[in-house]
Amino acid sequence: MYELHEIDPQQALKWDELVYSFPNHTVFHTRKWLSLLEKNQSLTVTKIALYHQGHLVGLLPLSLKKILLMTIAASPFVVEDTPYMGILTERVHFSGFLKALTPFLKENKIHYFRMISNCFYEAGPDDNAFQWIPKYTHILDLTKSNRGLWDQLQSRCRTAIRKAEKSGVEIQEMGGRHEIEDYYAMIAQTYGNQRKPCPNPKGLYYDLWDAYDRNQVVFLHAKFKDETIAGMILLIDGKQAYYINGASKNEYKPLSASNLLLWRAITTAKEKDAEIFDFVGSDIPRLAKFKESFGGTLSRHTCLEKASSRRIYLLRNQYPKYKQVVGRLMRGLA
The missing domain is CATH 3.40.630.30 (Gcn5-related N-acetyltransferase (GNAT))
Incomplete structure (x- = not known):
């Protein structure tokens, strides 16, 4: 039992x-x-x-x-x-x-x-009381050499990385927790463009900085002419690395800073002895295409849901619209 x-x-x-x-x-x-x-x-x-x-x-x-x-x-x-x-x-x-x-x-x-x-779990014949939702991510094997990882990139990804470098984009680790301010402003802009509030408060990112050393949580940002134009957070747990967060400024998208940033995250994770790089989330086709260009393998995992009644399922399905309303209200108050 x-x-x-x-x-x-x-x-x-x-x-x-x-x-x-x-x-x-x-x-x-x-x-x-x-x-x-x-x-x-x-x-x-x-x-x-x-x-x-x-x-x-x-x-x-x-x-x-x-x-x-x-x-x-x-x-x-x-x-x-x-x-x-x-x-x-x-x-x-x-x-x-x-x-x-x-x-x-x-x-x-x-x-x-x-x-x-x-x-990834498959539903059995007696498991229909639950809603089984397949989720996807891309996984990259870091045990290859840097040259092997570079050769594994799709040609469009290599071109974008070279373009960012030639344009003068530079990738750096954040030098202090005060730089989280600029990073969080980009997160807020990203969700604001979707009329959504930020899922997590700024305090979470400050706490991540304080609670983990720089070998575990790495804050990277892309600079162009001394301006921060993109950033990301890399989380390393033993042999496993996770790309848990990223944001960029739309007006600088043509510079392809995000490609260079993610390539640096991959090589940084390898330098810190990670063997697996999880791109974390490939359910949105646009993001899946971007992550796929780095040579990872598509992997499935499971989301399991259960509501106590049909009415609760209907309310749950309205929740994304509720978040958009909150986002619009918050932008109006800003």
């Missing part, structure tokens, strides 16, 4: 040790990362464990929040900057997790649940 409930307090003391004992662990499951999310996203992260016959066989960090009279449980809650979370468990226990999940959501009066895993 499988059960989901809040982790035993004694086991919770070894949370990170338990996280890294699972093969599909990520830095996004760790205590430090979860604390940053709680602080900056105004939510509570509950540490849930999956038990099988009394033995701990899985971990699920679950963020809880009330929106529009609904109790929402998500892992992660905000996808931007935290692309993966969900259940950590061996594949043999995944079907048991699903069996335990439905009564857990009902007992805790959760109206809507979503999790995004870095693994």
Whole structure:
């Protein structure tokens, strides 16, 4: 029998040790990362464990929040900057997790649940109570030489990188946390152009700078004539590197700074001993085409959703429109 409930307090003391004992662990499951999310996203992260016959066989960090009279449980809650979370468990226990999940959501009066895993799971014949949404990303093998990585780039990507270099675009690591101001302004502009509010507050990026050293979180920016025209955040966890955030100024798009910036991120990750580079998110065709040009392999992973009723599904589908309204209001107040 499988059960989901809040982790035993004694086991919770070894949370990170338990996280890294699972093969599909990520830095996004760790205590430090979860604390940053709680602080900056105004939510509570509950540490849930999956038990099988009394033995701990899985971990699920679950963020809880009330929106529009609904109790929402998500892992992660905000996808931007935290692309993966969900259940950590061996594949043999995944079907048991699903069996335990439905009564857990009902007992805790959760109206809507979503999790995004870095693994790909296929629905079984008895799993139609959940909505299975395939997600995609590009993965690049960094064990090749720099020359091998360069040769693997599509020709249009190499041309764009050379163009940026010849135009005088320079890539640098940010020299201090004060430079986050310019970077966040670009993020705000990017979402503002889509009539959306920034998913995360500026404080999250300051906290990332403070909480991790420069071998773990690398802030890169592209400069043109002393002006910051693009930037990105590279997160490195052991042998795994993630491109978790990026922004640029539209008026400088013809310079192809984003190509040069991402190429530098790839070589930087390799210099810091990463072996896998995750481009994080290839669901939007325009972005998928850009990321594909760097030679990565398309990889699938799973988003799992469950609503307590059809009415809740309808409300969930209206949420993107709600965010656009909030974005327009925020721009009006700016």
